[in-house]
Amino acid sequence: MAKEDAQEIVFTQSRLSTFEKCERLEYWQYRAGGSKDQPGSGIDVIKTPTYFVEGEFGHYALKHWYRNAKIGGRMLRKNMIDRIESMLEDMELTPEEDNEYRIKLAAMVGACHAYKGHYKPDFQKYEFVHVEEPFEVQLAGVTFKGIIDLIVKDKDSGMVGFWEHKFLSQFSASDYACLPINLQQLVYTLGFESIMKKAPKFYMWNVIMKSKLRRKGMKPKKDGSMPVPEPLVEFENRVQKEYMDNPEKMFRRPPPRLVSTKATETMVKDVLAHIENWKAFAKKNSVPPMRHASCIGMYGTACPFANACAEKMLGHAQGWNAPACRGLYRRKEHLHPELAKNREDDNEYADEK
Numbered sequence: 001m002a003k004e005d006a007q008e009i010v011f012t013q014s015r016l017s018t019f020e021k022c023e024r025l026e027y028w029q030y031r032a033g034g035s036k037d038q039p040g041s042g043i044d045v046i047k048t049p050t051y052f053v054e055g056e057f058g059h060y061a062l063k064h065w066y067r068n069a070k071i072g073g074r075m076l077r078k079n080m081i082d083r084i085e086s087m088l089e090d091m092e093l094t095p096e097e098d099n100e101y102r103i104k105l106a107a108m109v110g111a112c113h114a115y116k117g118h119y120k121p122d123f124q125k126y127e128f129v130h131v132e133e134p135f136e137v138q139l140a141g142v143t144f145k146g147i148i149d150l151i152v153k154d155k156d157s158g159m160v161g162f163w164e165h166k167f168l169s170q171f172s173a174s175d176y177a178c179l180p181i182n183l184q185q186l187v188y189t190l191g192f193e194s195i196m197k198k199a200p201k202f203y204m205w206n207v208i209m210k211s212k213l214r215r216k217g218m219k220p221k222k223d224g225s226m227p228v229p230e231p232l233v234e235f236e237n238r239v240q241k242e243y244m245d246n247p248e249k250m251f252r253r254p255p256p257r258l259v260s261t262k263a264t265e266t267m268v269k270d271v272l273a274h275i276e277n278w279k280a281f282a283k284k285n286s287v288p289p290m291r292h293a294s295c296i297g298m299y300g301t302a303c304p305f306a307n308a309c310a311e312k313m314l315g316h317a318q319g320w321n322a323p324a325c326r327g328l329y330r331r332k333e334h335l336h337p338e339l340a341k342n343r344e345d346d347n348e349y350a351d352e353k
């Protein structure tokens, strides 16, 4: 088995939710890349989807903002730009792709700067008990690991609960209605208990809408010539202004949801059933069947592993490393890189404190 898996089976809520969407997708991301007898740590798409990069960057910025609550928050532009450079360095991008990521991340910097101004009162209203706190719980016979964005105490009511930051393109009343059945909230409720030794009173989504503004000067003029593109820093400032002018539209904090013990107990039973299914595939080291209904439309776009599945359907032994998939996928070094990455960047602001 993969290195981290030698002693125990490690899951995250994201891994389980991937398995629930498509068993084959969980196989690609967490078990592929090994041999017939030995599972690997999964494979990654070489070009990390932009929504993932945006979310990772936003979490990085807000982590440092709340971790430095005692000194009024800390989120320096220089550090954000350095972070963008190191994120892009890790990816193999064409110049066009590099440009696409820089535009998206410049918009995120603008959003984060506006966040600082808009939510400055947070430091008076709340006590931030833990920021990006890792947890580990035993659930249905496997170890679940995760990181809670914020454990928060409301200074007025004295209630303690948790927040999750969400960087979204859309968020509606029906999304809010689904929060009580959201797997992440349910698993993280157990995570909260393991950290705080008591159940949370509430959980809340701290929603930051993504800007729909576009960088100017990216389309050819009528005569076919290309205009000079808007400097990224100007685009960033324009986005920041959009958030500052429309905070009620761009920043949303729907009312917190109260935690139900009954809901958590029911979720544990459901998780048990899914884990038993997973164990049956893992025991035989088998490749699960495709879930065709999930292939198109996942995350609002086609599944990034569609090419791997298509090659496997055509008879290639592993699919993902077929000649037709060259340059699309690579073996993962860690089973759960998101957990390792969080620890690595903990000290980036150390010299500024």
Ligand code: SF4
Residues within 6 Å of the ligand: 022, 023, 024, 025, 028, 289, 290, 291, 292, 294, 295, 296, 298, 303, 304, 305, 306, 307, 309
């Ligand atoms: S292409 Fe379809 S079957 Fe294959 S991993 Fe993606 S969702 Fe699953």
